[in-house]
Amino acid sequence: MAVLRGEQGAVQFDAAGSSNATIVGTRSWSLSTTKETLDVSKHGDTFRSFVGSMISGSGTVELVYDPDATGQAGFLEDVLTTADPADATFELFTTGTSSGTDSVSFAGIITDMEITSTVGEINIVSCNFITSGTITGNLE
Amino acid sequence: MAAADLNSVRATIEGRLATELADSPAIPVVFHNMAYEPTPNSSWVQCLLSFGTSTYLTHGGTSDSRNELVGIAVVNIFSAKGVGPGANYVIGKRVRDLYNRINVSGVHFDPPIGPEVVASPSPEGYFQTQVRVTFDFIEEL
Numbered sequence: 001m002a003v004l005r006g007e008q009g010a011v012q013f014d015a016a017g018s019s020n021a022t023i024v025g026t027r028s029w030s031l032s033t034t035k036e037t038l039d040v041s042k043h044g045d046t047f048r049s050f051v052g053s054m055i056s057g058s059g060t061v062e063l064v065y066d067p068d069a070t071g072q073a074g075f076l077e078d079v080l081t082t083a084d085p086a087d088a089t090f091e092l093f094t095t096g097t098s099s100g101t102d103s104v105s106f107a108g109i110i111t112d113m114e115i116t117s118t119v120g121e122i123n124i125v126s127c128n129f130i131t132s133g134t135i136t137g138n139l140e
Numbered sequence: 141m142a143a144a145d146l147n148s149v150r151a152t153i154e155g156r157l158a159t160e161l162a163d164s165p166a167i168p169v170v171f172h173n174m175a176y177e178p179t180p181n182s183s184w185v186q187c188l189l190s191f192g193t194s195t196y197l198t199h200g201g202t203s204d205s206r207n208e209l210v211g212i213a214v215v216n217i218f219s220a221k222g223v224g225p226g227a228n229y230v231i232g233k234r235v236r237d238l239y240n241r242i243n244v245s246g247v248h249f250d251p252p253i254g255p256e257v258v259a260s261p262s263p264e265g266y267f268q269t270q271v272r273v274t275f276d277f278i279e280e281l
Contacts, residue, residue, distance in 0.1 A: 006196075007199060007200070007205070008201070009199045010199050010200065022204060024198070024200075024204045025198050026198060027196075027197065027198045027199060064197055064206065122197070122208075
C-alpha cells in the first residue's frame with residue numbers, strides 16, 4: 001500500500017441505510033473516534049488502571065455545492081429528518097469505492113449542515129455527523 | 141462527463157471578443173499565432189489567452205470528480221499616438237464590459253484588471269493599454 005492522497009477519498013451514503021452510493025462533489029471528510037474509559041483502580045493500588053468502555057465517533061463531510069450532483073441533495077437534506085432513527089449509513093473511503101475496503105462504515109445522524117456563499121469563492125457545504133452503533137474499520 | 145475541451149474554452153473567450161469588435165465601429169483583433177501588420181495611427185486589439193494551473197476540487201479519480209482550471213486573457217489595445225487616451229479607453233470599456241463577471245458556456249470571468257497604460261508600447265508607435273481578465277472553468281470528469 002502506498003501513501004494515499006486526499007483526492008483519492010470518497011464518501012458513500014444512503015439516507016435509508018439500504019444501499020450506499022457515492023456522493024459526487026465531496027472534497028474532504030474527517031472522522032474522530034473516541035473510546036471512553038472506566039477507572040478500575042482498587043484499594044491498595046498505587047497506579048490507576050482503566051478499561052475501555054463505550055466507543056463513539058463524530059466527523060465532518062465537506063462538499064463543493066452543486067444541486068445537480070448525484071447524491072448531494074439527499075445527503076444535505078438528511079439533517080431535516082425529524083425523529084431521526086439513525087438509519088442513515090455512511091462509508092468513508094481513503095481510496096477507491098469498494099465497500100469494505102480502505103474505509104470506515106457506520107450508521108449515523110447528520111447533526112448540522114452549513115452552506116456558505118462567499119464572494120469570489122465556490123459555494124461549500126459542511127455537514128457534521130455523529131455515529132450510532134457499531135463503527136466498522138477497514139483501514140488495514 | 142469528459143475532460144475539459146480547452147480549445148472550446150479558447151473559442152468561447154476569443155469568439156466573444158471577435159464578435160464584439162466586429163460590430164460598428166469595427167476594430168481589427170488578432171490572437172496568438174496570427175500574423176498582422178497594423179496600419180499606422182489606427183486602432184487595433186491583440187488578445188493573448190493562456191491557461192494556467194489546474195487544481196483538485198473534489199474527491200475522485202478519473203470519473204465523478206472535478207478540477208478547477210484557471211487562465212488569463214491579456215488584451216492589448218493599441219490606438220493612435222499623440223491624440224490622448226480617449227479612443228483607446230472607449231475600446232477598453234467595450235472589452236471590459238464583455239467579460240466583467242460574466243458566466244458563459246461554463247467559463248466564469250472575474251472582474252477585469254485595467255485598462256492599464258503600458259509605458260513602453262510594443263510595437264512602438266502607438267498608445268497602448270492592457271486589460272487582463274482571469275477566468276476559471278470547472279472540469280467535470
